[in-house]
Amino acid sequence: MEITVTVNNVEYHQDVEPRLLLVHLLRENLNLTGTHIGCDTTSCGACTVLLDGKSVKSCTILAVQANGKTVTTIEAVAGADGSLNPLQEGFHLHHGLHCGFCTPGMIMRATELLANNPDPTEEEIRWGISGNLCRCTGYNNIVSAILYAGAKIRGEALPSTEPVFV
């Protein structure tokens, strides 16, 4: 089936089988391997991308369902000059990643979270990333990173970047 999908502001025309998953379209057809496949069962959130601005698990959406829609992946988050966006900066400064496998999904999920709620509480962040699993760093520094990004986007004083060890 012929589909047209705009990914990271580039329009792609693809001829795909209906059973092709969106994550496979991104990774294999378009070579955008920043989106990861973790559990492949809608649990871990590593494959999270934005579909028309909403965070979704791309392992549970057919590529044909993205026909005519826009997709944003981790590759489009940094500035054209490679400068980090507030979330990336937060994950960097607050040690929000260790192995990094979950990070693209965490950042895409947090992107929608902050778009809907620019000043989330710690509890709202924890609920907000409840569909994303991290198996190494744990969540404290990820939450700190998102709090940092929120403050940066709002133009407020930035929280301390001392790592949190609990």
Place this chain on the structure above:
Amino acid sequence: MIAQAFKYEAPVTLAEAIGLLQKYGEEAKILSGGHSLIPMMKLRFASPEYVIDINNIPGLSHITEEDGIMKIGALTRETDIEHSALLKKHFPIFADASKLIADPQVRNRGTIGGNLAHGDAANDHPAVMLALNATVIATGSGGNRSIPIDEFFFGFYQTALRHDEILTEIRIPVPPPRTGSAYHKLERKVGDYATAGVAVQLTENDQGICTAAGIGLTNVNPVPLRATRSQEALTGKPLTDGTIALAAQYAAEDCSPSSDLRGSEEYKRAMVAVLVKRMIHRAMERMRK
């Protein structure tokens, strides 16, 4: 995991979709949010020959109040149900339930119609619909058919929907003042299916007598269960520790949970009793606010 090959259709009108269902018969499955169907297809528990995606059909996603009836379009996403101010006003139970369904990404896709039409007693909305006395609208070639929620669930993945019908709307009577509702499920981890879940809606009059009680149970019975004896224990009586304890006891006795990784049958019955009590109290707090 890759699903077995299928033919994909994306109709843009309801009539077209129903025509495709008639043409393909039992070999077709409707794709709504897709977060039950696609995982099942990937695991090859389901291998439909035709997948009919209804996401491009306009007019199926809305939350409106009309003549004392709340109408929810079948394609309304869980996220929109969770955050609807109109639903919060009359039915705080929806925010309780939606927030506990899977996770934010899944709620961005999952729909209330799909949650019901899937016919899974582990899903959360069936118990809510039982408590609220909802009616399901099924649209077929002959027009709309109203199905009371008590006649909707038949068995494991079985509902009253015919193969050439589409669930298009849910209608719920807006209750009188002094009504409260609440839902909670016990879960092993966030986003899990319920170990046990309980939905309650109560109305009382000025004399403090309960005039209507709706109680639905999640995942403790082969089909979503209305706790009829529990409702009767409350209706026409004051809401006292005694009547509430009796309602809790009846629900625990009348459900039929199976022992599994989420807990033993005995444990689940005990949790049903606890949750019935708690949800009655929460509904009462909201009713009296």
